[in-house]
Amino acid sequence: MIRNTPDSNQIARDYLDSILIEQRLIGSQTPSTQFELFGRRFSTPVMMPAFSHLKPYAPGRESGLIEYSRGAKDANAVNFVGMIENDGFLQIVKANPNTIRIVKPYADREKIFSQLTFAEQEGALAVGMDIDHFFNKTNGQWDLCVGELLQPQSEEMLKENISSVKIPFVVKGVLSVKDAAVCAEAGADAVIVSHHHGRLNYAVPPLMVLPDICRELKGTGIRIFADCSIDTGYDAFKAIALGAEAVCVGRALLPDLKKDGAVGTKRCLDRMTGELAAAMAFTGAKCLSQITADVLWSSITGKRIVPSDTDSR
Numbered sequence: 001m002i003r004n005t006p007d008s009n010q011i012a013r014d015y016l017d018s019i020l021i022e023q024r025l026i027g028s029q030t031p032s033t034q035f036e037l038f039g040r041r042f043s044t045p046v047m048m049p050a051f052s053h054l055k056p057y058a059p060g061r062e063s064g065l066i067e068y069s070r071g072a073k074d075a076n077a078v079n080f081v082g083m084i085e086n087d088g089f090l091q092i093v094k095a096n097p098n099t100i101r102i103v104k105p106y107a108d109r110e111k112i113f114s115q116l117t118f119a120e121q122e123g124a125l126a127v128g129m130d131i132d133h134f135f136n137k138t139n140g141q142w143d144l145c146v147g148e149l150l151q152p153q154s155e156e157m158l159k160e161n162i163s164s165v166k167i168p169f170v171v172k173g174v175l176s177v178k179d180a181a182v183c184a185e186a187g188a189d190a191v192i193v194s195h196h197h198g199r200l201n202y203a204v205p206p207l208m209v210l211p212d213i214c215r216e217l218k219g220t221g222i223r224i225f226a227d228c229s230i231d232t233g234y235d236a237f238k239a240i241a242l243g244a245e246a247v248c249v250g251r252a253l254l255p256d257l258k259k260d261g262a263v264g265t266k267r268c269l270d271r272m273t274g275e276l277a278a279a280m281a282f283t284g285a286k287c288l289s290q291i292t293a294d295v296l297w298s299s300i301t302g303k304r305i306v307p308s309d310t311d312s313r
């Protein structure tokens with residue numbers, strides 16, 4: 001019998017859908033989704049994904065990445081971009097200066113430093129690295145991504161990457177307390193709790209491990225974000241309730257981007273921000289910091305997800 005390997009994206013989706021929200025209506029007020037990051041103010045904690053290679057999603061357009069960067073600017077949301085050469089990055093940061101550049105863990109260390117410092121010089125909001133993309137998921141060897149060899153990062157290498165720039169550094173692809181602790185030790189300014197849309201099979205859903213990571217990083221000042229299957233504002237609400245300060249929407253953005261470019265991107269972000277505000281209004285949260293885990297229930301256990309006395313914040 002051939003067994004299908006469970007898809008980590010489906011596992012994350014199922015986990016999100018198993019989380020239910022109680023109502024706290026009396027005295028509730030119209031909420032604000034204002035969000036601050038690295039000294040700049042945004043209208044929403046729903047951020048763009050670190051995407052690359054979007055040609056199929058922008059037929060007939062200049063570039064999917066530029067279109068979505070413009071859409072993020074129009075929605076006043078934090079922009080991210082993934083694997084890209086410096087000339088492409090320049091166009092993106094011109095379209096939206098509030099961009100965080102996530103550099104690949106290239107085996108060529110000089111390429112890493114060149115991309116990080118280029119982003120810093122060109123005024124990026126922050127830089128970072130997706131530490132979860134270096135092994136090939138079919139054989140555990142170093143991966144070759146669009147002709148570029150990638151390699152695992154040691155704590156020392158991470159420290160070098162972080163100290164090569166003066167702007168904030170975001171580590172993307174943290175999915176354990178152990179890695180979170182190393183990021184704190186190495187001097188990271190933020191982490192994205194993520195499995196990079198299923199690089200690891202049977203991956204624990206980011207939101208399942210998030211409260212433990214928040215507890216580990218409590219008091220360090222490290223900003224904590226989450227992604228993977230954040231498809232609606234309700235998903236964003238659940239992530240924030242479990243300790244994330246902000247989320248990245250990912251593949252859920254692609255249909256709107258493909259259909260209407262920058263306009264579609266803004267529409268997707270506005271829709272998700274509206275849904276987040278609705279969930280806040282229904283639970284009595286006036287601002288993002290008032291979203292707490294004790295409104296969440298598990299449909300599997302019939303109990304609260306995180307009891308209020310052990311709230312991770």
Ligand SMILES: Cc1cc2nc3c(=O)[nH]c(=O)nc-3n(C[C@H](O)[C@H](O)[C@H](O)COP(=O)(O)O)c2cc1C
Nearest residue numbers: 049050051052082083130196197228229230250251
């Ligand atoms: C087309 C595509 C390209 C991506 N490129 C990158 C990349 O270059 N760097 C990166 O860190 N993540 C990249 N990702 C991963 C996303 O940033 C994100 O972690 C992932 O899609 C999980 O979110 P989702 O489940 O909402 O899609 C890419 C994802 C997609 C679908």
